[in-house]
Amino acid sequence: MEELPLDFLEELEKEKPKAKKSKILERTHRVWFYEVPGHTHLGKCDNPDCIDKRNKPQVMVWTNQDGLNMCRYCFLDGWLEDA
Numbered sequence: 001m002e003e004l005p006l007d008f009l010e011e012l013e014k015e016k017p018k019a020k021k022s023k024i025l026e027r028t029h030r031v032w033f034y035e036v037p038g039h040t041h042l043g044k045c046d047n048p049d050c051i052d053k054r055n056k057p058q059v060m061v062w063t064n065q066d067g068l069n070m071c072r073y074c075f076l077d078g079w080l081e082d083a
Contacts, residue, residue, distance in 0.1 A: 033060075033062060033072045033075050033076070034060075039062070039063045040060055040061070040062050040063075041060070041061065041063070042058045042059070042060060042061070043058060043059070043061040043063075043069045044057075044058060044059070044061065044069065045059065045061055045069055045070055045071040045073075045074055046068045046069045046070065047070055047071075047074045047079050050071060050073065050074055051073045051074065051077060052071045052072075052073040052074070059071050059072075060072065062075055064080065068080065
């Protein structure tokens, strides 16, 4: 196999595309729950089998397009995913 000349390799090195820095995405419940399309407000979770056992009268809930409210626990658990 024939070796490539050094000046040719240097030229190729100059022409290679620069790596782009991408935005770092946070993958926390805060980002997914509070910044998803919809509306977040204080209220009561509509899930009859809600897994939030804190017994608070009102919690932060997210309202989906059908008007159902869900707390962050039900949101992360995937409630309404199959509906």
